[in-house]
Amino acid sequence: MEKLIITAALTGAEVTRELQPSLPVSPDEIAEAAFDCYKAGASIVHVHARDENGNPTQSFDIYKEIKEKIQAKCNVIFQPSTGGAVWHTPDERLQPVELKPEMATLSCGTCNFGSEVFMNTEEYIEKFAYRMKELGVKPELEIFERGMIDNAMKLVKKGFLKEPLHFDFVLGVPGACPATPEDLMHMIRFIPKGSTWTIAGIGRHELPLSVMGIILGGHVRVGFEDNIYYEKGRLATSNAQLVERIARIAREMGREVATPDEARDILGIGR
Ligand code: KMH
Ligand code: ZN
Secondary structure, three states, X not given: OOOEOEEEXXXXXXXXXXXXXXXXXXXXXXXXXXXXXXXXXXXXXXXXXXXXXXXXXXXXXXXXXXXXXHHOOOOOEEEEOOOOOOOOOHHHHHHHXXXXXXXXXXXXXXXXXXXXXXXXXXXXXXXXXXXXXXXXXXXXXXXXXXHHHHHHHHHHHOOOOXXXXXXXXXXXXXXXXXXXXXXHHHHHHOOOOOOEEEEEEOHHHHHHHHHHHHHHOOEEEEOOOOOXXXXXXXXXXXXXXXXXXXXXXXXXXXXXXXXXXXXXXXXXXXX
16 A cells, blocks of 8 residues: 555644644744654645734735745645635635645635635636646645535546546535545545545544545545544644654554655656
């Protein structure tokens, strides 16, 4: 089985310091958290920027600062968000792609997001995909509902996406697809042969679905964006603590953990 790619989703757009006191917010804190996660076994960091007040921002300049600070510390793959927060405009969301990162997320459809709506019209999904293709950015296809896989395949047919594809199943967002083992199995059945996939289980689903990902030959995403707890009633002390646990479990199950360069090979980055 190929080595396991661990993505650390460090900050997100929804979690606050009130909920998780160790949330990295400033560019320095995010870069430090990225380095700690890299040392613990992460080969990708999924990044959301925050402004000086701790609010989500899609500012080009802040993403640039974060990218440079991370790259000064290690060669972990920098994967900015183009999802941003539900209230960001599509043009704001696209800004970090202009940094030509190796990867960026590409949400493949609209869904409920708690009491809000995460809006991704066909027009904008195509625009995002087109720009990523132009700039040589590998999209991680964010799949919150089963139909979003078909939306991604439509992008392939229209020439906006090039195979092999890399999917991230984000399961357990309130209002979108639940995080049951059956849901994950169902999703995997519909992606094209030769694709790679990651599982991001939200909240208490993070650990059991990660273990499924390890067993099934997928890859895993952990971190405060998705889950702030180590176990029921006990907050995690850092993103790295969550990465360390999943790396340890993977190794104990006989699945080696990929370095960033090995992850680049697995994902076909730079080809
Ligand atoms: N914050 C969510 C509304 C992504 O990063 O690409 C969207 C999100 C997806 O987190
Ligand atoms: Zn995100």
